[in-house]
Amino acid sequence: MASQSLQRLEPAPAAAARRGQAAASPECGATARQEGAGSFDAASVLALQRQAGNRAVGRMLATQRMLQRTLTAAGDAAGFAAFANRVIGIQFEVVIGNGGVVSLRRTNVQGPPTPEAQELVRVLQLVIGDRNNTTIEFIHGRTSTRASDRRVMGGSFPQSKVDLDDEEARGTQGEVGLGMGVTGGALLVHEILEQYRKQVFSEDFDTAHAQALAAEATAIGAPRGTSTTRTLNATTREVTKTYTYPDGRVVEVIWDVTAGNIFNVRRRVVSPGRGSP
């Protein structure tokens, strides 16, 4: 595995020091890690020299760059790309390479991106630009027969899975309109960033989820306010999330969850906000 090769060649103290720095200051850490995606610090190069001798280092660095895997889509990788490209729409497209390696490619399709498209591209660039690998399995919860998939509601932090059916049920901003609360695109941003924080920085759920919520809020254009659940019957619960936009507009998004799958998504403008007729 390429990522394991990288870890073996890199001295543990240097890796730990960088990880600690990144965890303490995620914004700076993210930038540093992006810049480091195709380069190596002095400690890493020294380790390579000790292992291989100076003449071989150049060749090894080149090999590592080629082997570098940064975001890997397992399961229905093509389904992930299709949904991500529905969200992004313009300027970029998600491409799946050999082994599920995810990359972003520029396109000639012009126009202003939606907020969720901008944030999805930013998060994908962040994760792809990190030399440490993040792997996510994309599933279809409505048709999967695996018992563990019944526990994937949108995503699963411990299982590193995303349910494309659940994300598609919430649609994209291109489909439901801007300013209508959470969408599948915003939640895809949430899940990818959350897995990145877990797998690369070893963050617990509370920490990674808080980061994911911040990115989700950027994608939506409003923070998630109250979020409540109530049990409707033995098999179904109802989830209600409230979003307040900067102009005072308040939107509720409600859906039902049965057997870990999302159905019957409703959106309601509770308050039209300032300046609305």
Added chain:
Amino acid sequence: MTDGAARFLSAGQVEWEANEEGYMPYLPSEDDEQAAARLGLDDVPELIDALGETESFVKAHVALTRVTGVEYESFPTWNGLALTMDAGGSVSIDPAQRVLLARRWRQWWASDPRPSSLPPGD
């Protein structure tokens, strides 16, 4: 204790997932699910009593939340139950919080009309 509550509480422990909503409890087996589905408001006093036991308080809290239909948050706590899940998926729950949870459920049960969510318990 009612047969339903006793049967439910004697089975396996709650398992936890974490997703976009926050934390999510799961019962470990189909038998457990069926036992939970048979619980009703008649079982509430016994379930509240079970909140006092370190072995059963999490399961009792999950059952009470389901049976009563109260509205609840899933993050940062699950209906007032504080827990953490590390990057490996291991969950930690401090049993000391069962005292406050029991107080909150007793307040809720004694209220007339009963509120749509658990009272703070202060």
